[in-house]
Amino acid sequence: MTQTQNKTPSPGRPCRLADVPRWDIDTDVVVIGLGAAGSCAAIEARAAGAAAHVFEVAAAPGGSASWSGGEVYVGGSGGTRVQRAHGFEDSTEDLYTYLMMAGGPGADAERVRIYAEGAAGHFDWLEAQGVPFKGTYLPGKWIEPTTDDTLLWSGSEAAWPFSARAKPAPRGHTAQFKGWGGGKILMEKLCARAEAVGAVVHCNSRALSLIVDDDRNVVGVVVRIEGKEQHVRARKGVILCAGGFIVNREMVARFAPAALACSEVVSGGNDDGSGIRMGMSVGGATIHMDQFFATIPFFPPASLVKGIFVNARGERFINEDAYHGRVGHYVLRQPEGKAWLLVDNEIFGRPVIEPDIRVAAVGETWEEVEQELALPAGTLVHTVAEFNRNAAAGQDPLFHKAADWLRPLTEPPFAALSYCAGDMKAHAFTMGGLHTRPGGEVLDADGAPINGLYAAGRCACGLPRWGEGYSSGMSLGDSTFFGRQAGRAAAAR
Template sequence: MTGYSLHRPLPIGEVPRWDIETGVAVIGFGAAGACAALEAARGGARTTLFEMGSGSGGASALSGGEIYIGGGSDAQKAAGFADTPEALAAYLKLAGGPDADAAKCDLYAAQSLAHYEWLKAQGVPYKGSFVPGKIIEPATDDTLIWSGSEEAWPFYETAAPAPRGHVIQFEGWGGGRLLVDILERNVRAAGVDVRTDARVVALIADGPAIVGLVVRIDNRDHFVRAGSTVICTGGFCMNQDMIRRYAPEALKLSDPIGENDNGSGILMGMGAGGDAIHMDEFFTTCPWIMPESLVKGIFVNRNGQRFINEDCYHGRVSRTMIDQPGDRVWLLVDNAIFARPIDLARIDIAAVGESWEEVERELGLPEDTLSATVRTFNRYAAEGEDPLWHKAAKWLKVLDEPPFAALELNFAGSYFSFFTLGGLATRPTGEVLDRAREPVPGLFAAGRATAGLPRWGHGYSSGMSLADCTFFGRQAGMAAAARVRETA
């Protein structure tokens, strides 16, 4: 064990020697770190990337490799969608919740198409083909999908909808690994000095400025002098203690999506004076929309009440489930739309009946609760309306074909994956802000170590996090390199 702390930078006066000197030090080799390192190196800075694992990856490599892009891409146009940067910005602001970062939303919306071209230039393949419907990721190698709540109420009222989930061309799920591999290839080609099995244990400070870091490599502390440091260490979903202190609602969930997402970078940034905001926010989802016919079912809570328009993005629906009283919700389906849920979701059939009253009884609910909910839903669905939740007409189906079933989504038992959305406050440049809204000199951050475009669990859409990681990772790398140039 070293005596260094994630929580307090080592004063420069206590540094015994410099083992490594670099321009830009990047911590973490997921998509954010790769993009930061790439732009830093291309910006002319000597760049070193430290990764605690044995290779690149992070949570990015566990993802579908989907990036939220809009404003009128080739794929959007080919599929007949006329998206605009304004509509994209409006959607991102809705999705960002009550404290959406307007500056980041506007910048990203304005440069989203250029970023898409940049990704292609790195070798990220996009077939440009659209798959309609509500899916999690394409099972094919198609590359454009609906990946959020764009068409759902209330989002469509404010932001003109378009599909914006641009998925890396990859046969089947899990293209995130390929995305990171491609970024890694570029990182290495750009001359970045990549150090794996290299765990950063402390930052080094000269007064308020961050001037380097202490890295544990081969069981020995290395003192790294760096002109700029970029924290790209991901969120804290793997750190139970942080979850308990900052986001205890997520204690209900047992399937974190993460690898080394232990919050270490957030803690180091806070220790350096950085502000951490929206730490209670998290994304969660259960892949309940597979098969898609299930979207025509209706969700009820333990009191038999509906609580969301089920045609929202599956993550928004899932996050709202967690707000419900009790520890489970049910998806009500009739025989016409029933199909066995995807195994991954671990959803059980909790009750079956020839009438909704029978299902209600079998679930142990009071009379005229669930059955009243279905009756009212059916009465309006027959007219193509959902006056309570404004579910779109194409997903409305009178649930009147017996047998009827209640599919159970249990928060602890079903597959509710989650990751955290709160983190360091940063400028669009990646500069880490302190609590007085001033930059911590020399310190940058990107990705889920920050509160970025995604910062509200109820608004998250697929691809928002990788959009944030890749685009703002690049901004951080550019700004970090510029600072090295300016201070040289």
């Protein structure tokens, strides 16, 4: 049996309209996946007057977003109500500049512009959907708040080179929740809202393949609902909001092999790439598939940010006050997969998230630490001496670490925490996905839209598209914001 004759539905093979026996469900807009992007797409499709059905493979809605920190990256327009209440003015231009840097070499200026201009309004919209934000500010350096505070520094804003080009402001806005996991409350509210405005939600429903007519227009989707295959007609469009591909190790090996170095997947479990594959099956192009978020949560305690990372040559390679995901990428690509965080007695602490990190060397002098790590004689000692000399003067001429985090490492005993491959856990999710317009229209290899097909969230390649530039909150900010655009665009078709 040839590929085209095979009628078994699969994400990688569309179903031909001619093979549809009947329409089991007939609607305007079909949303695949009820997570961050899907919930917002459904809300906006309904607001635009379209009938909408949402199909979610899991027994309960929420996706990875419901496991997340619930931190959303927003600002600009002078500041959100929370930024302004705490004295942080945040211009649209500064947010734009930061996001363009964060997008790296492939930053999408049109998308970034739309987001920078709309992000503060988007925060108001989230509140209007019922998502609670306490409105308080949590100073310091955190990976995720365990308090129920709202505003925090969540990226590399105050760190070089970002701080040199865009005025820093805290932009992480976290849904009000005590403990880890504000995403739970964020998604409870957004999913409830989608149903309240009339989107028909089907859980335990896996989208299997897209349905296309002879002109490659996407006209529906095959869904397995509670074990039974159903053919769903989408008169206006199908919006793929099925997340990324980090749990599909074959796809990771093929498209983002460097992410295999990360043992921990940042996912609710269904980021299996099925949405991306459905888009590819009808000619959707993918971009930045090699990019991924990778963190090594080496702090809190924040004192550890005052330590310095060195590699197998005993050399520093990053300003350690940058976002932990940026530091993570630099750590992962060091020669031989070897890197250590050097600390002295004053700043030492066990990282809260990975407290069992291996202490690879301890010494009363830096010479002893260097010998224990078997580094070339004089290398680490020279690095620390230079760092200490400059830190005492409040400077870091090599990597421009901000003065707040500069302190000579002079109080013995000294230690090296191992961030070598095999010793540490790196956590990852994928950033690449379907190439889309800001409105969610999926584009083919020629840059032409595929009629009837939209994508948002980690199914698409959105604002997060460069691992080194990511900041906490960007994925939820992107997914919820551009999910809304896709919902509106599909409804308007």
